[in-house]
Amino acid sequence: MTAEQLFYDKKPAFDRAAPEAVAAYAEGYKAFLDRSKTERDAVKEMAARAEAAGFTAYKRGQALKPGDRIYQVNRAKGMILAVIGEKSLAEGVCLTAAHLDAPRVDIRTLPLYESEGMALLKTHYYGGIKKYQWPAIPLELRGVVCVCDNGEIKKVEVSVGADPSDPKFVITDLLPHLASEQMQKKMTEGFKGEGLNVLVGSRPVEEKDAKEPVKLAIMRLLHEKYGMKEADFLSAELCCVPAFNACDIGFDRTFVGGYGHDDRCCSYPAATALMGLERIPPHTCVCLLVDKEEVGSDGVTGMKSRHFDTFMGDLCRSQGVVLEECFEHSVCLSADVCNAFDPNYPDVSEKRNDGRVNCGFALVKYTGSRGKSGTSDATAELMARIRTIFDRAGVAWQTAQLGKVDQGGGGTVAMYLANRNIDTVDAGIPVLSMHAPFEVISKLDLYMAFRGFEAFYLA
Numbered sequence: 001m002t003a004e005q006l007f008y009d010k011k012p013a014f015d016r017a018a019p020e021a022v023a024a025y026a027e028g029y030k031a032f033l034d035r036s037k038t039e040r041d042a043v044k045e046m047a048a049r050a051e052a053a054g055f056t057a058y059k060r061g062q063a064l065k066p067g068d069r070i071y072q073v074n075r076a077k078g079m080i081l082a083v084i085g086e087k088s089l090a091e092g093v094c095l096t097a098a099h100l101d102a103p104r105v106d107i108r109t110l111p112l113y114e115s116e117g118m119a120l121l122k123t124h125y126y127g128g129i130k131k132y133q134w135p136a137i138p139l140e141l142r143g144v145v146c147v148c149d150n151g152e153i154k155k156v157e158v159s160v161g162a163d164p165s166d167p168k169f170v171i172t173d174l175l176p177h178l179a180s181e182q183m184q185k186k187m188t189e190g191f192k193g194e195g196l197n198v199l200v201g202s203r204p205v206e207e208k209d210a211k212e213p214v215k216l217a218i219m220r221l222l223h224e225k226y227g228m229k230e231a232d233f234l235s236a237e238l239c240c241v242p243a244f245n246a247c248d249i250g251f252d253r254t255f256v257g258g259y260g261h262d263d264r265c266c267s268y269p270a271a272t273a274l275m276g277l278e279r280i281p282p283h284t285c286v287c288l289l290v291d292k293e294e295v296g297s298d299g300v301t302g303m304k305s306r307h308f309d310t311f312m313g314d315l316c317r318s319q320g321v322v323l324e325e326c327f328e329h330s331v332c333l334s335a336d337v338c339n340a341f342d343p344n345y346p347d348v349s350e351k352r353n354d355g356r357v358n359c360g361f362a363l364v365k366y367t368g369s370r371g372k373s374g375t376s377d378a379t380a381e382l383m384a385r386i387r388t389i390f391d392r393a394g395v396a397w398q399t400a401q402l403g404k405v406d407q408g409g410g411g412t413v414a415m416y417l418a419n420r421n422i423d424t425v426d427a428g429i430p431v432l433s434m435h436a437p438f439e440v441i442s443k444l445d446l447y448m449a450f451r452g453f454e455a456f457y458l459a
């Protein structure tokens, strides 16, 4: 046999898809990204798309038949979509799991203060950020405030900075002229969490004797617009996210740049492939979109929450099936991003095994760090099943890992699903500048992920 027949060759897959289809799919994704800068926004956007695609909100105890399309939202921050298949749930489900949260700068519970004639908000960063990347970029303020007024609770949505006429916010940086000390520091020490304070105003109230005249003026604005008093920050979830939209990158427009590709670039194709199914799938297909992955998957909306088990238990009960039996026969694509080999930083990657842009949907047998710690490590049998599904459907795929073995590493939700006795493998899209306020992916990889999820659901 020839080398061509015997060797595995990871190469760009431009010849495997029509450029028009790839470009058109990316347009839909960019629009989704711009409307989904927090997990709450993403859930709202996904629920609207699901309704338009014939999904209805699931009611416990409701009878289900093959072809039914249902969804359930978990506390406005996570959701599950399902299309009921021909076979019994006892034969398992085809499950995809991705996350909707992304690294950002959360607003602290008592954030507003005044200093030197300026009003600022204290923050608490969310997820693994490089702190130096967040000052000196325009920020939006997003989230909800549950205003408590005389026993009445009113939930108010906050979104400032997305509309072109809106003001934006910023964390200031130090001018280079006075930064010689800062520039000598290690990159982990050049910026402190306590220094990531967001500038929100400077006009004082007119009263001469006001103690904190700028803070008071800002509180008056917040009260006027949202009915808020300072204590209402305590029952709020507000965060700052980058105030720029997704765009094409490169003369040839082969990339998409944007905030929150990790992990909306997997959530979007996993969900849209399910919504787009044109026939009833053999197995019931479930797309799980969770929150809190970036901070360890704990909490009521994270992957470790029993919300998923409760939903699946409800479905199983309607068919007289035991949940454990359903899980035992289920297969999961844990859909999360991996690093793309970056020519600017070649030293941290291992060329043969790391993901590469444009080489397709990336199968990651194991993640983890320091000797596979914190991974589920998919079985050889499962890897064979999945690559065969992709090959049959003509999906361009590649293998990937997370950098050189001693370099670091990371984890995904895969192990929490595998721990439930569900055969699970990681699959995702290689990302450049992962966890930066502006990340980059290839349109071709995004499209191949969509095709891969579709083939998986119908297998």
Ligand code: MN
Residues within 6 Å of the ligand: 099, 262, 263, 293, 336, 337
């Ligand atoms: Mn991720």
Ligand code: MN
Residues within 6 Å of the ligand: 262, 294, 435
């Ligand atoms: Mn991440």
